[in-house]
Amino acid sequence: MENRSNERRRFRVLLTMAQYLADTFKAAGWAESDIHVLPHQGGPGDQTASLIVRWPAAGKAPKKPILLLAHMDVVEAKAEDWSTDPFKFLEKDGYFYGRGTSDDKQGVTAVTAALLKLRASGFKPKRDLVVLFTGDEETEGRGAQLGATEWRKWTDAEFALNADAGGGSFDRQGRALGFGLQTAEKQYVSFHFSVRNPGGHSSRPRPDNAIYQLADALKRLEAHRFTPVLNETTRAYFTARAKMEAGALGQAMRRWVADPADGAAADAIEASELEVGMTRTRCVATRLEGGHADNALPQLARATVNCRMMPGSDPKALEAELKQVAGPHVAVTVSDPPNPAPASPLRADVVKAYTDSVHKRFPGAPIVPSMSTGATDGLFFRAAGIPVYGVEGSWGISPDDERAHGKDERLPVKALYDNVDHWHDMIRALAGK
Ligand SMILES: [Zn+2]
Structure with missing residues (x-):
C-alpha cells in the first residue's frame, strides 16, 4: 500500500x-x-x-x-x-x-x-x-x-x-x-549463474552440491580479469589524466596509452580506487539465493552477476567468457539483457x-x-x-x-x-x- x-x-x-x-x-x-x-x-x-x-x-x-x-x-x-x-x-x-x-x-x-x-x-x-x-x-x-x-x-x-x-x-x-x-x-547487463542438483537428505551429503559448485564458480569470477580495452574516449581520458597524476599511477597511465598491449599497466590503473571499471568490462556477484530447507541438500543455487560492458563490445562474447569462467556445472543465462550503445x-x-x-x-x-x-x-x-x-x-x-x-x-x-x-x-x- x-x-x-x-x-x-x-x-x-x-x-x-x-x-x-x-x-x-x-x-x-x-x-x-x-x-x-x-x-x-x-x-x-x-x-x-x-x-x-x-x-x-x-x-x-x-x-x-x-x-x-x-x-x-x-x-x-x-x-x-x-x-x-x-x-x-x-x-x-x-x-x-x-x-x-x-x-x-x-x-x-x-x-x-x-x-x-x-x-x-x-x-x-x-x-x-x-x-x-x-x-x-x-x-x-x-x-x-x-x-x-x-x-x-x-x-x-x-x-x-x-x-x-x-x-x-x-x-x-x-x-x-x-x-x-x-x-x-x-553497458548494463546481468546474468544468472545457476546450479541444479537432485538434492536429497542433508544427513547424507552427496559428492556434488549446488551451493559449493556455485561458490567455486563465483570465486573464479572474483579472480577473473577481462582483457583491458582502450577506446577513443578512454585514450583521450587517460592521456589527460596522466598529466595530472604524479607517481606510480601516472606512470602506469603513460605506459598504457603508449602501449595498449601492456596489460600490467592496465591492471595497475584498474586497481586504483579512482579508476575502477575504466580499463575493461567488469562483472560482479550482486545477489544470491539457494536451497529450500535447513535439512535438505540444495536443489538450486543461483547468483546474479551484474556486468558493465565496455561500449561497443559484444554481449555474446561476454556470455561465452563467463560460461568458461563458471565451468561445466554452472548454467549461465542472461537475466537482464543489454541495450548495446x-x-x-x-x-x-x-x-x-x-x-x-x-x-x-x-x-x-x-x-x-x-x-x-x-x-x-x-x-x-x-x-x-x-x-x-x-x-x-x-x-x-x-x-x-x-x-x-x-x-x-x-x-x-x-x-x-x-x-x-x-x-x-x-x-x-x-x-x-
Ligand atoms: Zn542524474
Missing part, C-alpha cells in the same frame, strides 16, 4: 513539475503546439511524466536539430539520514542543499534558464532545439526509451547534449582538476563549444573526455544512433561536494549561475551559426 501511494505521489510531483516547466516556456513565448507534457504510467517505477519542448529554427534549417537532455526525477532520500530536510530547498554558506540540487535539478534549471535568456535577448536558432526532460532516469528510464523510439517524431536530432553528465571539479585549494566531456557509457565520436564542434565555454569562466582548465561506468538517459539515444555528449558546465569541490545520491547533497550557488551562462554560450555556439 505504501508503495502504491509513493508511486501516486511521485506521479503527481513529476506531472506538476513538467506542467510548471511547460507553463514557464509558454509564458516566455513558446507556441503551445511545440510543448508536450507526456504522462506515462507503464508500471512500478514508471509512474511519471516527461516534457518535450521544441524551439523551431528561424527559417529553413540547414542542419538537423540538437536535442537537450536532463531529468526531473531524483533518487529517494530519507529525512532521518540527512542533517536537513532533503526535500526542502535550502541556501546556506554559499551552497544550495537538497535532494537533486546536483543530480539533476540543476541541469533542468540551467537548460531552461539559458533558453529563456536566449529567447529574451532576441536570439534566433538556425536549427531546431528540442528539450527532453525525463521523469524516471533514476529508475526505469522509460522516458528516455520512449524518447528514442515512439517520440522520435519530436526528438530526432543530429546529436544530443546531456545536462546529466560532464561538469567540473576543483580541489580544496581551488585548482581545476578538470571538466569532463562524457562521450561514452558502459556505441561510444559517441568526439565531434570537433561540440568539443570546441564545450572547451570555449569552460575556458571563458576557467581559463586553462583541463578538458577530459570521459566514459561513465554507470548509465544515464543518454544510453538509449546512443543505442538508437544519436550521439550524446555529457556537457554539464557546473562544478564542485572534490571530494567535499561529491554527494549525488548521498547525504546532504549540495551545489555551490555560483556553480548554478555559471552553468546557466555555460548552456547559454554552448547553445549559441552550436545553434547560432
